[in-house]
Amino acid sequence: MKKTSSHSHSHSHFVLRSGLLAALLVSAVSAIAADTPAARQEIGSADALIRTLANQHANPNTRALLSLNNNAAQTKHLDTDITDYHFKDGILSVSGKARGSANSSFYLKGSAKNLHGYLIKHDEKKAYEYSTDAKGIVSVTEVAISKVIPDLDERWLKATTVNNLAGAIHPVYSPMASRQAPHIGPYNNEDVTKLESKPGSPWVFYLNHSAVMSGSTPLNGVTKENMYRAWQIVADQYSMYNINITTNPTVYNTAKSANILRTGVINFVNQDGRSNAPLSAFGTTSAGTLYRNPASGFDYGYGIGMTAAHEVGHQMGMNHDHGGTGGEYFEGIAAYQWGPIMGNYWMGANWAASRWTWSKGEYNTATNFEDDLRIMNVNESIPYVTDDNPSGKALALDAAGNINPQTNFGQIEKTGDTDAFTFTVTGNGKLDLKIDPIEYFGMLDVDAKIYNAAGTLISSSNKAVNRSAEFIGLNLSAGDYRLVIAGGAEGTPQNGFSNYSSLGYYAMKGTLVGSTPPADVMLSSGVGLANQSAATGTWKYYAIDVPAGKTSVVFSLNGANGDADLYSQLSxxxxxxxxxxxxxGATSVETCTVNAPSAGRYYVGVYAYAAFSALTVKATIN
Structure with a gap:
């Protein structure tokens, strides 16, 4: 698999002035056509450019730049064909190719006050950047293609794979990983052409593997499990955001039609080569490319998945993390088995507990100080998922004091997020508990602390270069306790890693002797319990006692977002x-009825097929 070359990017703002257009375009294109390393060349106003692109979209034979300048000789090499056009509420997204050049790409997005993009001609190894100055003037400047797309330097790929992949150690699934979210847990015969990490989200990134599939069967001897893990790794690395990583073209096309600026795509291709992706192409249909490289000696699912996560990062606007002896690609810190996903993740192929995360250049030799998480959240407007444990919840214990990972799990969604779980010990108690990160290629390093009712720290765990936390035979006196789980850190930010991107899902398994199971959340007949919420893939439970002799009990959900599913069972x-x-159903408005119910306690289970909030849960006994 591959790594891309250095990119840099700007978020310039520009506005075209049509009155200046003809003269400016002549000088701009003349300088570019002569391959002169030129200063920024102004070509006019953004409003005028948006209008001409709209006209070209409506009339494909129109040449956009010629309609501005009417000089074929000076604009021919910048002429484009538009394949996708979106303009709504003043926001533009355009994708296409250089006219007459199949091996090229053109994309432009933003508004008349903030418009940016590139024209890339791969065969000529040329690239042109559309940007803006502080006055809002559109410019086109020839830039090194390595700024936008990597040189396809096969020598780098071969050297890396030969030296580092032969002894690759694949991640091992935690035994606690069991579909706490759609992307968590081993392959279980899912249709790999319809995978979704966050069903229902309007933000979608499409892993288009149609070219390496024959229907639902992978080509070249690749297994369905390989394809599942490639998808799963990307879902892991972006699980803190409300973005649906999918292999389903229908899901992608629906989201693209609704708002292309919330979508992205990367294409698997059935040939060898060095994978690459265009910088800041999210929000357009300009796609990254993933080559198969079966001779690399690296597992297809793991290798393709890591490469895809890195390339999607470029499409989101992130550049390489440099430093150390790795130069262009920081090689990570072996003592902590950590490195940045935008660095050289191949160097950790033989680390048994490797963690590759997003970065903001905290390590000693860093030269790129971009805040990766901010780029995705602020620059690309991708929201974080809803906090699944904002104010604490009871640890779920059965009557024997068992702590089950299918009912005791959560997600650290943001830097500094903490999740609290409360429990009570009667008499002398003993806790045996392990807390695992449960994503296959996750980023979470678990830090766990236990406090008593007075707020005194009783015990803590953050196992070194292990990523789990564990309490073994911890004796606890009678009282109330609080378990607090957070993203951990090791070493120092300069030589190690901070909790900046220690994010992801965790689950717990163990026993608590001398515990008191938490009381059920009881419903009153006909009275709705409002303001309920849950993260994708999680359950919320409620109960109601039904007397003998009743004709029916009706359970209902009423919510305006997400997709909450309703289940009820006796005892x-x-x-x-x-x-x-x-x-x-497909919404959070659900109802079901048990007629002639037996007397007893009925439990209501609400499953978040897609994250919901402000939900009302009700049970009515008739």
Missing amino acids: VKPTTAAYKCKSD
């Missing part, structure tokens, strides 16, 4: 396979 908590009644 025990329901599952998707065991229930008295269920309602699992």
Whole structure:
């Protein structure tokens, strides 16, 4: 697999002035056509450029720059064909190619006050940047193609694969990983052409692997499990954001039609080569490229997945993390088995507990101080997922004091986020508990602390170069306790890693002797319990006692967002396979009825197929 070359990027703002257009375009294009390393060459106003692109979209034979300048000789090499055009509420996204050049790409996005993009001609190894100055004037400047797309330097790829991949150690699934979210856990015969990490999200990134598939069967002897893990790794690296990583073209096309600026695409190709992606192309249809490289000796799922996560990072606007002896690609810190995903993730192929995360250049030799998380959240406007544990929740214990990972899990969504779980010990208690990160190629290093009712720290765990936390035979006196889970750090930010991108899902398994199971959240007949929320892939449970002799009990959900599914069962908590009644439509408005109910306690399970908030849960006994 491959790494891309150095990129830099700007978020210039520009506005075209049509009155200046003809004269400015002549000088701009003349300088570019002569391959002169020129200063920024102004070509006019953004409004005029947007109008001409709209005209070209409506009339494909129109030449956009010629309609501005009417000089074929000076504009021919910048002439483009538009394949995708979106303009809504003053926001533009345009994609296409250089006219007459199949091996090229053109993309432009933003508004009349903030418009930026590139024209790339791969065969000529030329690139042109569209940008703006402080006065809002559009410019076209020839730039090194390595600023936008990597040189396809096969020598780098071969040297890296030969030296580092033969002894690659693949990640191992935590035994606690069991679909706490759609992307968590080993392959289980899913249709790999319809995978979704966050179903229902309007933000979508499409892994287009149609070229390496025959229907639902991968080509070249690659297994479906390989394809699943390639998708899963990208879903892992972006799980803190409300973006649906999908292999389903229908999901992508629907999202693209609704708002192309919330979508991105990368194409798998059925040939060898050095993978690459255009910088800041998210929000357009200009796609990255993933080559298969079967001779690299590296597992297709793991290798392609890591490469895809890195290339999608470029499309989001992130450049390489440099430094150390790795130069262009920082090689990570072996003592902590950590490195940045935008660095040289191949160098850690033989690290058994490797963690590759987003970075903001905190390590000693860093020269790129971009804030990766901010670039995605602010520059590309991709929202974080909703906090699944904003104010603490009870540790879920069964009657025997068992702590099950399918009911005790969560997600650290942002830098500095903490999740609290409360529990009570009666008499003398003993805790045995392990907390694992549960994403296959996750970023979370688990830090766990236990406090008593007075707020005194009783015990803490953050296992070195292990990523889990563990409490073994911890004796606890009677009282109330609080378990706090956070993203961990090791060493120092300069020589190690901070909790900046220690993010992701975790789960817990163990026993608590001498515990008191938390009380059920009880519903009153006919009274809705409002303001309920849950993250994608999680359950919330409620209960109601139904007396004998009733004609029915009706369960209902009423919510305006996400996709909450409703299940009910007598005496025990329901599952998707065991229930008295269920309602699992495509919205968060659901209802189901149990007629002639037996007397007893009915449990209501609400499953977040897609994250929801402000939900009302109600049970009515008739």
